[in-house]
Amino acid sequence: MVIKPSSAGEIQQLIEALGGADDTRRETAVARLAVIGARAAEHLLREFSSAASGRARAGMLQALEAIGDPRALPLARAALADGDAATVFAAISLLGSFLTAPDTPAARDAFDALVSVALDRQRPSDTRLAAFDALRVLPAALVDPVRRTLADDPDAAVRARAPEPARRSPDAVWRAAVDGRLPVAPDVLKRLLARQGGTASLMDVQHVIDAVRSQEQKERDDERRAEWRVVRGLAHQALAARGSRLALYDLRDSLIQTERLPAAFLAALEDVGDATCLEPLAAAYAASSRSGDAWWREHVATAFRAIVQREGLTRRHTALKRVIARWPEAAVDLMARS
Known part of the structure; x- marks a missing residue:
């Protein structure tokens, strides 16, 4: 994909969206940064340390994982010490994505980091188990020593997971x-x-x-x-x-x-x-009109109209009659282009 010189501004906007409250914009930003690729990775790596929130750092790690750039590994290892749980989980996920990478040094670094987390008794059990889960894609010979150690762990939740077969394809x-x-x-x-x-x-x-x-x-x-x-x-x-x-x-x-x-x-x-979805969609549309959520309202309307068109429904259909009766104002909008 050809990246235009002006894309630096777009990349910055996408990175800012990673820390926002809008989950849809966040998902879209991750996907778009993955498409941009290496140049986006450079921006993410450079700006990670100045991210204002744990949510932003977690989103940046998710974008780096989607890009698949091994330059993110040192950053992910450092992020394992982050005080924000979502950032730590995102770092574990990123490291896990490199365990089977053809780049042997990258795979080894990811393995060492995840083993360290899995065996760290000072960490919460869900963090340790996330690291152990990531390791399970590897051959039993690599994971069994970790499993045996965890089988004697003082944390009951960790002990309970350890007896499961080490290799989980x-x-x-x-x-x-x-x-x-x-x-x-x-x-x-x-x-x-x-x-x-x-x-x-x-x-x-x-x-x-x-x-x-x-x-x-x-x-x-x-x-x-x-x-x-x-x-x-x-x-x-x-x-x-x-x-x-x-x-x-x-x-x-x-x-x-x-x-x-x-x-x-x-x-x-x-x-x-199908027709049974029209009433809940109309209710969601009416609620979004009151809340002012334009993105959600437009996408709900698109789904409503797609169903009406695909199913060949007319205003005489029972479901549409109920929509018109219960949400007359919403029905006018929803049926305008149906």
């Missing part, structure tokens, strides 16, 4: 997620969905959606909960790309929530939503 991690045993880090499952979502059993993807929703409900950290919600949206998109409505119930129920959903939910609704 991506297939094994996927099967565990299908059975409701999710990896500690949402990014692990995000990568698995990219790998498995197009070929896995539709029922398996549905089970993963249910498991992730349950994890969201239990998650107390807002940012972590948002990360799991992104994963659930991607799972819905994987089903929708294959024309499946198996988890349509969850898409409908998700619209009832007051929080804005990631774009993947609406993309899935555009592809497979």
Whole structure:
């Protein structure tokens, strides 16, 4: 891709979005920085130390992981000592992405850093387990010594995880997620969905959606909960790309929530939503009109209109009659271009 000289300003705007409260803009910024590639990595590496918040640092690490530039490894290792939990998890995820890299020194550095975290008894158990989970893609000969050490750990949560087989191939991690045993880090499952979502059993993807929703409900950290919600949206998109409505119930129920959903939910609704989705979409549109959230309102409207057009619905359809009766003002907008 040719990078124009003016892209420096665009890169700066994207980096600023990484620390913002808008999750959708943040996801878009990560994706765009990944497309820009090495030049974006240079900006991220240079500006990381001056990032104003943990959220910004975590977002920058996620962007660097998406770019895949090994120059980020020293920065990720240093970020393991960050006081912000989300930044530490993002650093673990970045390091994990290099474990099987063809660049042997990079893979070795990532391995050493993750082993150090997994064995550090001063760290929280979820941080240590995230590092151990990342290691499980490696051969048993490399991971078994770590597992044996953790089997005698004073932390009960760590001991409980250690007896599991040391080598967990991506297939094994996927099967565990299908059975409701999710990896500690949402990014692990995000990568698995990219790998498995197009070929896995539709029922398996549905089970993963249910498991992730349950994890969201239990998650107390807002940012972590948002990360799991992104994963659930991607799972819905994987089903929708294959024309499946198996988890349509969850898409409908998700619209009832007051929080804005990631774009993947609406993309899935555009592809497979049916008449039963129109009322919750109309309710979401009306609520967004009151809140002034223009981005969400426009994307909800796009999904609504896509369903009406795809399903060939007219104003005489029962679902549309209910929308017109309950949200007359919203219905005027939604039906204007349907």
